[in-house]
Amino acid sequence: MDDVALVGVGQSKFSRKCGVTIKELVFEAFREAMEGLDYTNADIGASITCSSLYDNQRSAEGPISEYLGLNPQPTFLIENACAAGSTGLRTAWAFIKSGLYDSVAVIGIEKMSGQSSREVAEMMGRAYDVTWESSFGLTMPGGYAMHARAHMSKYGTTEKQLANVRVKNSYYSTMNPKAAFRKALTLEEILDSMPVASPLKMLDCCANADGASCMILARREVAKNITKIPIWIAGLGSGSNTGLTRRESHTSFICAKKAAKEAYEMAGVGPEDIDVAEVHDCFTIAEIIACEDLGFAKPGEAPKLVEEKGTYLEGKTPVNLDGGLLCKGHPVGATGGSQLRTIVNQLRGEGGKIQVQGAETGLAHNIGGIGHYANVTILRR
């Protein structure tokens, strides 16, 4: 049933400030995705831009498709907060499965350096219900901090255990030339960093960034002709959740559990079959919750899994070996594509220093908002 493949992936370098236009930034990712393909821009059936449009450009799909030479094919914009990239992948998959297009380019872009950190905090805060939630000064760190507090209260998770996630991801970020932050951090540095929203400190949080990503998807007959190593989309799952106030749990994301269940069932695998994973670690607690929602650890046991290095390269389930959002930086619309690029490279055996030997099945988990939207994608070589 492996009908749709990822044939090309690319990303720009992620940085705090790119100093170029969104079109120029996207080109960097597009060029890498097209590299080595026996395929031209004119062959691509449609394009989807994934973005929350922090830059001044509205309807970015127009100028972007023009710059990439993707006119007159149809082009669309997807906004799904930080989950836009994987929602773009899901949409492209459905387009191809329906028979509408043979191939689709999914472009992720965010340029956040035009706003100050406080302005971005306010804009991101408006991803909550503006009437009842953002109006109290709720921020993304504040919302995730409340999930961290709930996890600590229910399972005895400690701030040190949260910091362990950043220690790991920062260690691997030194091997990712496209990451914005590439310094290995010590536990003390993380624990001593400035409080942002208790119990989260600055180094428990990812940073706003500029960046672009690109994925080219194609149906089987096309994929086999244009690339030597197509990576198949084996399973997809997706879900949504209520806002912060009404949700059932603050220690787990119902949407991510639903997405994971669907993706595992469709791929016919379980968490134990995943050789390498990228999960949405916008905050240290987010990686802990992700590992539990995906079944890599039982509820409450992910802190121990990280502590025992079960999510390191040599562990049972390597997680975020590209440094994760925490170290790459988090250009909202580009993140989902960046995660999938890492998994595709792993399954192609092109992971370099972070290559998981013999990786055949990989997973990407992408969240929007504070567990408002979730996509889980399982890829297979």
Next chain:
Amino acid sequence: MDFEEFGKFGIVSHTKESKAADLVAYLEQGKVMATRCKKCETNFFPPQVDCPKCLDSEMEWIEVKGKGKLLTFSMVYYGPIGFEDKTPYALGVVEFEDGIKVFAILSKDIKEDDISVGMALKVAPLKSADNKIYFQFQAAG
């Protein structure tokens, strides 16, 4: 956009144009209210005037009263635009009777060291110096 206005619980900027604006009048009377669908008896907080289950708009107002339990909280040290001067402030979710959950700010009268998950809190209207009104959690003593 008017960030200053946005920063004051939006009573002016958002709820003014909501059908649930009666909440403000109740706050003026000292009450924090939720809505309940007359047909299926589902409670809604934040209050909404339409029931998605029944596709009906026959709602009644019910008071969120008594002691609730703090489910989780965070002390925010880095505030967004409009909240720079208000930090640090504590935000939390409290569960009341009938499973009604409320998200709000905690009164500045409660010291950070005294805040803990599971503690009893009540919700009450709060008038700010500039005559805007919203609600906050207070010690339930």
